[in-house]
Amino acid sequence: MLNWEQVFASRSTRMRASEIRELLKLLDRPDIISFAGGIPDPALFPREAFEAAMADIFAGSDAQASLQYSVSEGYLPLREWLAGEMEKIGIACTVDNVFITSGSQQALDYLGKLMLSPGDTALVGWPTYLGALQAFNAYEPHYDQLIPAGNRTPESYREGATAKGGAVKFAYLSADFANPTGETIGREGREQVLALAEELDIAVIEDAAYQALRYDGEPVPPILALEIAAKGSIEQARTIYCGSFSKTLAPGLRVGFVVAATPVIAKLVLMKQAADLHSPSLNQMAIEHVATRHFEAQVDTIRNAYRSRRDAMLGALARHMPPGATWGTPQGGMFVWVTLPEGIDGAALLVRSIETERVAFVPGQAFFADRSGANTIRLSFSCADEAVIGEGIARLGRLVANALPLAA
Incomplete structure (x- = not known):
C-alpha cells in the first residue's frame, strides 16, 4: 500500500478540517439549536426569482x-x-x-x-x-x-x-x-x-x-x-x-x-x-x-429579518449571560462575538453544551492564527427565529453560569 504521506507535498501538513464545516453537520439534528453556521437562512432565498431566471434563460437566445x-x-x-x-x-x-x-x-x-x-x-x-x-x-x-x-x-x-x-x-x-x-x-x-x-x-x-x-x-x-x-x-x-x-x-x-x-x-x-x-x-x-x-428588494428583506434576529440575540444575552461574559453589538452581518469569563474554554464548553443543553456554537480559538482566544465563542443569529434564539441563549447562559465554579 502506498505511503501517501510521503507523496503529499509539505504544504498538506498545514491543512486542517474546518471546525465550522464539521459543526454544520449538526444542523441536520432536530434536537440541536445551532448558532454555529455563518450561513444565510434558506427560507429567505429568492427561489421564485431564480425559477423565473432559469426559465427565461432556457427559453431565450x-x-x-x-x-x-x-x-x-x-x-x-x-x-x-x-x-x-x-x-x-x-x-x-x-x-x-x-x-x-x-x-x-x-x-x-x-x-x-x-x-x-x-x-x-x-x-x-x-x-x-x-x-x-x-x-x-x-x-x-x-x-x-x-x-x-x-x-x-x-x-x-x-x-x-x-x-x-x-x-x-x-x-x-x-x-x-x-x-x-x-x-x-x-x-x-x-x-x-x-x-x-x-x-x-x-x-x-x-x-x-x-x-x-x-x-x-x-x-x-x-x-x-x-x-x-x-x-x-x-x-x-x-x-x-x-x-x-x-x-x-x-x-x-x-x-x-x-x-x-x-x-x-x-x-x-x-x-x-x-x-x-x-x-x-x-x-x-x-x-x-x-x-x-x-437585488435591492432581496437585500431589504434579509436586512429586516436579520436585524430582528440580531436584536433578539442581544436582548437574550443581556438577560441570560452571567457576570463576566461580554459581547459586541454588531451594526450588521450575522455574528455576535462573546468573550467568556476567564478560565472557561470555548471548545470544552461546546462539548458540554452538545451533551447537556443541545446548543451548538463555534469556539473562538479557530479564528486565531496562533490558536489563542480559548475563552471566546462565535454565535450566528441568521438561521434561527426569535423564539429559538431566546431559548438557545437561555440554555447557553445557564451552561456558562454552571461552568463558572470550574473556571474560578
Whole structure:
C-alpha cells in the first residue's frame, strides 16, 4: 500500500478540517439549536426569482451559451452590472476591473497563491476569518497581527517578516461586520490600514462579503473607495476588493467577484484558466438575471429579518449571560462575538453544551492564527427565529453560569 504521506507535498501538513464545516453537520439534528453556521437562512432565498431566471434563460437566445464554455473573466452582463454597483459605493471601475470567481473563497485562494511564497508573512486580524486562514495556509505563510493604529511600526512588521525568511505581502481584513467578531472598522481605521500598506508597499485584501448587511448606523466607504478618492484611479490602487452573492442571493450557486487594478485581474484570469477555466455560465447568468431585477428588494428583506434576529440575540444575552461574559453589538452581518469569563474554554464548553443543553456554537480559538482566544465563542443569529434564539441563549447562559465554579 502506498505511503501517501510521503507523496503529499509539505504544504498538506498545514491543512486542517474546518471546525465550522464539521459543526454544520449538526444542523441536520432536530434536537440541536445551532448558532454555529455563518450561513444565510434558506427560507429567505429568492427561489421564485431564480425559477423565473432559469426559465427565461432556457427559453431565450442564451440557452445554448448557458451550457457552453465561456470566457475566464466572467459573464459580461454580470460584470457590467457589478461595475455599476461599485460606482454607487465610490469604486469607479470598468468591466476590465471585475473578475468572477466561484465564490469569494476561490478569490482568497487565488490571491494567496498569487502573492505568497513559502515563508512570507500575511497580516491578519486577531481573530480573523477562518476560511481566509485555510485558503492562505496552503501557501505556507507566517502570520502577524494587523494593528493599524498602535505600538507597531511598519519597520517592526518588515523586520519580523525578514527574520522568518520572507517579506510582508498583504494585509487581509473584513472592514464591515467582520466574521467572526461582527466588528466594523471606521473610516480612520481604514485610512490607517492604507497608510500602513503604503509604508510597507504591500497589497490590501478587502473582504466585503457582509457589506450589504448593514442594520444600523451610517455606511463607511470601502477601503478601495477611499484609496481611489485619494489617488484618482483604481489603476493606482493597491486594494483588492472581494465580494460575493452568497450572503445576499444564493450561496449554492457559488458566484463571487474581485474588483482590482487590471494587472491583478490579468493574473487572476491566468490562474482561472489553469484551474477551472471559468465559473459556471448558467450560474452567472442566473445571478445576473436576479440581481438586475430583485437585488435591492432581496437585500431589504434579509436586512429586516436579520436585524430582528440580531436584536433578539442581544436582548437574550443581556438577560441570560452571567457576570463576566461580554459581547459586541454588531451594526450588521450575522455574528455576535462573546468573550467568556476567564478560565472557561470555548471548545470544552461546546462539548458540554452538545451533551447537556443541545446548543451548538463555534469556539473562538479557530479564528486565531496562533490558536489563542480559548475563552471566546462565535454565535450566528441568521438561521434561527426569535423564539429559538431566546431559548438557545437561555440554555447557553445557564451552561456558562454552571461552568463558572470550574473556571474560578
